[in-house]
Amino acid sequence: MEFATFILAAQRGYHQSSDGVIRNSIEQAVISEQAGFNTAWFAEHHFNNYSLVASPLMMVAHCAGLTSTIRLGTAVCVLPLYQPQRLLSEIGFADIVSDGRLELGVGSGYQQFEFERFGVDVDQAPAVFSEYLDVLIKGLNQKIFEHDGQYQKIPPTAISMRTIQKPTPPIWIAAGSGGSLRRAYREGHNLFVTAFHNGLHALGTLRENVEKAAASERKSVTKAKISLLRCCYASDHEAEINSYLENARFQRRLSEALQQRRQQSQDGYLLEEAPTQQDLSFESMRENLPIGSVNRVIDRLLEEISVLKPSQIAIQTQLGDFDQKTMLRQIELWGDKIIPAINSATHQRLGRDSIRPRST
Template structure:
């Protein structure tokens, strides 16, 4: 078992400036390394004070220069809100400046008001996520890639900023049963969340994980599972 810190960067009152919240979050990442945590994860949210981190990759890049051993992860990059071609270069850049310590978490998002303000249809988020993840995997694994999909049509394209970790950084997927099954099918890791809930929720989560593994004829332990708990 490994222990990690999930850094939300919440502004708990307007007596806190955004600068103080961000600087405290950076300090928390540094302290997590000193305390022996394996990974510091950074959230992504927009247009509210629930979380003040608009780009977890920017936090990875910055904290990469302040730490030396702790893994630094995105939890998560909300794929439907990105242009995947640009995101590929930013992933490569973050892994370089973090000296190969990037953990790449991706998800489809859930807050409708965020999607509305980006002009993205949240009802299409699962399909967009699936296609954008296809693009990310192509771009990370191929020196030159192309894509002809429902949402993106990309001619032969080279991503010059390549990740240090080859062929890719560890990839983590957030979401429900369909995303769990894909994780097992393709060998990715995934996140599950129980927040403050008790053993009944944990039992339900375990059953969901077991079903996802069985659906792909895999063992439950074939991938890493990260459980988020509030404490």
């Protein structure tokens, strides 16, 4: 089982400086490597405090010089907001300076507030995403490529900054629909999925959708790696747990407001947190999520792994204004206790399955 940290780089209020948020995010990536995490993922958002990472590839390039083994990923590059031919060179640069450690996550985006400020129609985002991904795949695989599409017409073009990883870095798709799931299996890409703050039933539904997509493309479900983005926190201190839960709920409220095209801002930047009908109580969140004592987190994660069967768990480490020193200790705790325990248990489970007698 692989483990990753997902770093959103949110700014909950003006009591947090933007440079402090970014430096905290970078420090979390460095500590993640020291703790034994496989990957650090960086989000992309614009023009408000939901996330301060405008370019996840810039974060990858910077953190590449501060780390040596952890893989560094974009979760995700919002393709409709780019010129894909320029993005190809930036992907090549990031893979070169990271010595081939780039994980390339891409998605269509969903925040109208962002799209309007780039002059892009968010309602066309899925179609633009599909075409721009076509362009990226051509450019990554061909020394000279061209494209004649609805949104881009590119004459024969060569990209000078080519990736170290051949034929391409691993490509991950943020899969929120059946179409994106099927495309991932059809073309050999990996999957980002999330159940938000919901429990095992939602994970079971996710698994069913993944299996249907694989079957529709006549592929084995194991042909795509699956990364589950999850809020997880281990502690015996109620104050720590409640702070994490409160920041997780804050983050979800902002995401829902942006997704539902409700711009709640007095100054044009800092989004106002407001309760929603989708809010869960802290009790429900603790029941649904791997949150609580170390043993509770381990046991719950093992349940979730048995239901969804992911390849990777990406835990949300940077939420709102959660205390930085406490979060760094949390990352270390995962490296010391939780990751080894999960890997030991899953290894033993695989061993039992491999020696199970066949039916006759």
